Amino acid sequence: MRCRKCNSSAVINMRHHKLALCGEHYGEWFVDSTQRAIEKYKMFDRDARILVAVSGGKDSLALWDVLTRLGYTSDGLYIGLGIQGDIAYSDQSLARIREFQEKVVPAATLHVVDIQETYGKTIPQIARENTRGHGKPCAACGLTKRYVMNRLAAERGYTVLATGHNLDDEAAVLMQNTLHWQTGYLARQAPVLEASDGLARKVKPFCRFYERETATYALVRGIDYVYDECPHAVGNLTNFYKTLLNQLENESPGAKLQFYIQFLKARAEGFFQAPADKTELHACEVCGQPTTAPGRCAFCRMWNITSAQSAVISADAIPVRGQDEFDDVEARVAESVDVSGL
């Protein structure tokens, strides 16, 4: 088989698109397809200030690379979760991101929010306290990541927050929500989530790419990323659905893409309505972020944040201080999110 563009013999064969390309033309196809998705779903325009949430994995680093090649202005945000396992997962992730940033986007800012330095504990530690030692830290982790991403994007004046979610991620969540007929979640699952009530506008420019397509792009571009997934994600439900969907895809190439695209079509036609009695959002009485619960938001409750000083996070980069310098929760909260621009 030969590249459809240049007829060279080194090819990447995409059965579901009935398309074979060489490495160079694959890279071009991938970048052009991303731009088409950005336009199709009206994600952002040329003047947007984009905050890319980078985890150190292939998807988010590939996304930062593609947006840069397309000429968009984007900065990065990495949230250090303090998850190490046998593979020094968080340390390794930050190292890959820093290498990428220096090499590919030296003029961009990389915001690093280290959860332990900012809030005094790692994600596994706070999760253990909240679940009394039972269960995985993924819920605490998800809540913290969403909170920090939203807050930083809004307070730093970014137009959009872009994440590296790919088709495999989206299809697995879709399957999970469909099997449970979570109509409220289905109504909100989209490539673009508009900003509302202090929540940042969110976009997923890679939502139509198979995971193996983003991996191939990272390979073709020589992007060095963390191959291992989070040690806590091994064996989780999302991965189970991904395996099921891969079996389906093997039998019927293109099935995963159809499942997702046809869902988006049905959704656009109004098939899934947000519940009429939409729960109203209030400002958290401590940090001011939107929350459905009266009083403190779930984040402030989980981290036991009680002082209104925590609202002060838009100051410039705050030097990192050792934990022993924090006298109490309030002093720690006053430091709030540590943002260091490279």
Ligand code: AMP
């Ligand atoms: P995941 O939920 O781990 O599959 O990640 C989905 C997306 O969330 C990634 O593609 C990133 O854009 C973003 N993300 C995940 N973990 C982090 C992190 N530690 N810091 C910043 N962004 C992250």
Ligand code: FES
């Ligand atoms: Fe958050 Fe694994 S628990 S990335």
Ligand code: ZN
């Ligand atoms: Zn070619």
Ligand code: ZN
């Ligand atoms: Zn709060």
